[in-house]
Amino acid sequence: MKPLLLVLIHMTDDRQALIEAVFDILYAPDAARRKSMIETEGARIRAVVTNGAVGLTAAEIDALPALEFVSAIGAGYEKIDVKAAKARGIEVTNGGGTNAACVADQVFALLLGTVRKVPEYDQAVRDGLFREVLPLLPNFSGKKLGILGLGEIGREVAKRAAGFDLQIAYCNRRQRTDVDYQYFDNIHALASWADYLIIAAPGGAETFHLIDATVLQELGSKGYLVNIARGSLVDSAALADALHRGVIAGAGLDVYETEPAPPTELLACPNLVIAPHVAGLSPEAFAAADARFVENGRRFFAGEQVTHSVLEAA
Numbered sequence: 001m002k003p004l005l006l007v008l009i010h011m012t013d014d015r016q017a018l019i020e021a022v023f024d025i026l027y028a029p030d031a032a033r034r035k036s037m038i039e040t041e042g043a044r045i046r047a048v049v050t051n052g053a054v055g056l057t058a059a060e061i062d063a064l065p066a067l068e069f070v071s072a073i074g075a076g077y078e079k080i081d082v083k084a085a086k087a088r089g090i091e092v093t094n095g096g097g098t099n100a101a102c103v104a105d106q107v108f109a110l111l112l113g114t115v116r117k118v119p120e121y122d123q124a125v126r127d128g129l130f131r132e133v134l135p136l137l138p139n140f141s142g143k144k145l146g147i148l149g150l151g152e153i154g155r156e157v158a159k160r161a162a163g164f165d166l167q168i169a170y171c172n173r174r175q176r177t178d179v180d181y182q183y184f185d186n187i188h189a190l191a192s193w194a195d196y197l198i199i200a201a202p203g204g205a206e207t208f209h210l211i212d213a214t215v216l217q218e219l220g221s222k223g224y225l226v227n228i229a230r231g232s233l234v235d236s237a238a239l240a241d242a243l244h245r246g247v248i249a250g251a252g253l254d255v256y257e258t259e260p261a262p263p264t265e266l267l268a269c270p271n272l273v274i275a276p277h278v279a280g281l282s283p284e285a286f287a288a289a290d291a292r293f294v295e296n297g298r299r300f301f302a303g304e305q306v307t308h309s310v311l312e313a314a
Contacts, residue, residue: 003046003301006064008034008054009073018290022297023047038063046301049293052076052203052230053259058084069300073289074099074280075153076230077310078204086311093296093308097152099285103228104156106279107198108164110226110252113273115140115196120271138222141165146194148187148210149201149229150176157198169193187211191218196226203230213238216248224250228279231257236265243269254279 005023007016016025026041028034038045038060047069050056056070058081070085072094085092113119116137124134141164147154150170158168158181169182171190176183184190187210191197197219201207211225211234219225225248227234236257242248243266250271256263259277266272296306 004044005047006045008050052078055079071293092310094310095289095292098288098292099280100152100156102282102285103153103279107157110273114250114252143195145196146190147198154200191215196224199227199229199233203232207233209235216242219248223248226252228254231255240265
């Protein structure tokens with residue numbers, strides 16, 4: 001008999017079919033079905049697949065006495081109560097790196113779109129305007145790019161930045177020994193140095209509103225911000241104020257604090273390019289994440305070593 005898996009995220013039929021090779025599935029991608037499945041089937045559920053935004057609470061873990069294995073399908077796991085899982089001896093894994101290339105591609109879509117005003121100039125042409133009445137824009141290449149969080153996504157960003165002849169620096173919890181990029185031990189120094197500031201750090205309480213009015217002031221009037229991490233890292237009110245007053249030159253956001261509701265205080269901001277949290281979504285990224293999850297599930301229930309365990313963080 002295959003282990004019973006509770007699926008808490010939206011998943012197409014073909015993705016479910018892949019997972020059914022290892023698990024029997026209970027599909028509960030909304031709050032009502034989630035509550036119902038845990039109440040009626042909780043005693044039989046041995047595995048849960050979720051993501052960082054959807055999570056799994058300590059109370060839900062307590063309601064699943066047979067639970068042995070939890071996996072975040074993407075890199076983030078900030079709303080999974082890892083400490084509660086660890087206390088029960090429950091394995092927790094994630095899909096770190098499976099969508100890193102896709103997310104890094106989106107960084108440059110947002111950054112180029114903002115610096116070179118692609119949406120605004122597209123509209124200008126549709127309005128009958130030509131280049132003589134539009135402002136002259138700076139080169140994109142040859143600038144300084146700072147990365148907050150040099151994990152797998154951050155390193156993919158750095159690889160692409162080299163192709164644009166950008167100077168690269170980063171801020172991390174600790175300096176890495178496997179790269180030779182310039183290192184800053186705090187976000188304020190990185191922001192003051194950078195022309196482009198890329199947010200690729202984990203979400204959670206430790207990074208809440210790390211990008212505040214002070215950091216934006218340090219980034220400066222010729223600086224650009226891109227956030228592809230979590231909306232909680234950026235103080236939305238401070239960003240809106242900075243964009244309206246020209247404290248920074250522009251911003252590209254794939255994430256925002258009010259998700260999934262629109263970020264109303266940001267939508268009227270000048271020189272903002274925004275997307276609905278799609279940086280990590282592509283057929284290739286889903287295939288890699290699903291394959292990682294299925295393989296880890298197979299390994300775990302076969303008594304083999306899993307990869308990408310996140311229990312060390314608890």
